[in-house]
Amino acid sequence: MVAITINRYVLISRADIYPRIYTPRGICLMLVAVWTISFSLLIPPLLGIWGELGLDESSFSCTILKKNNRSPKKLLFVVGFLLPCLVIIFSYLCIYWRVRKSRRNIKAHMSQGAGQRKSGFVKREDSRVTWLMLTIFLCYLLCYMPLMLANCLEDQVKVPTVHVLASVLAWASAVINPFIYTGTNKLYREAYRQLLCPKRNKVKMGSPVTNPKILNSHSSKVSSQPT
Template identity: 55%
Template sequence: MIAILIMLPPLLEIWGKLGLNPSTFSCTILDKDGTSPKKLLFLIAFVLPCTVIIISYSCIYCKVRTSRLNIKAHQPTSKIDKINRRREKDDSRLTRLMLTIFICFLCCFLPLMVMNVCYDDVTYPSVHVMASILAWASSVINPFIYAASNRQYRSAYSKLFRIIRTSVAVTDSKPISGSVRSKGMDSQARTVNNKPNFICT
């Protein structure tokens, strides 16, 4: 709803207007009467998510850290060293994952924000196009980040691909519609490897 509301002024041509920018091959917010909300919207669209990510991941990290310290306080002394090593490893993995996601967010959206706020005159159209492509790429990179850094995600992806591969194999092994089975071959077709062996003509 917020996204729709903030786009209403240019949509209704109250403040700026929507249209094609031939230089960057993109539909964007154009000036109307010399003004446009484009710079303000791009600034908000970068700063707000960036702030939310920083606060959210900081809260997640603090919560995980606090929970582990609480568990540590109730563990027997003999198990503390082994558990501490494992927790430190988990903490470093979590920190690495959150930093990777945040850095990828910056790499995807910072160029687009800079180009549209600081260099809106489109002196270098190809740079604008590349910045837009990076922003679109943000939609697909997170699954790869999770898969690369988390064993459970890798296991889930592996199961998914095995299911897909099995489904394709089963589909390919089905007889072609309208195939004709030769006479006298029925018994062989039912007995070879306990699988149907259809003779197609």
């Protein structure tokens, strides 16, 4: 999630260096790094050095258990929640500032009449971007904060249903973001439509209204008719 957020930040705020960083080789190295870091965090409990992996009967989940009254579970959940949270806040604030700055520059170069007509559109776009970023951040909190609290307060919260629901919310985060972007961005909706309805696109491209060959032949016939 942090890697995706950084990707969006670089794409929008540092577009000049984006092609040099996100090459096929660079993307493969990033994927390897993400998986390596994720699994390396579980090496201490896997080897029994700091906690151990096992079944927690109180929450019906396979998790990190205490060994010699020590476990890295709380630390991992706190860092795993706060670090992405800080990265998301910083990255989207930078993106928002960049978008506002670009729109202000465009607005400044508009003529006076056009600026008055388009000022309402610019405000609506700023509002849309604000709500989009706020929605993404709130969904992140909704999905991951219950799991973090349930694991950090597991000694006080011994209700299995709470742990199960918190885990379900955390897994649900993987499918929430596509719906957010699809519902708020026309380009995403068009991309999904082309992906999920390829036959409809072919029919639309072959219709008399949108087929370039038919339009050109029709135009030539009209122009050849005597006035």
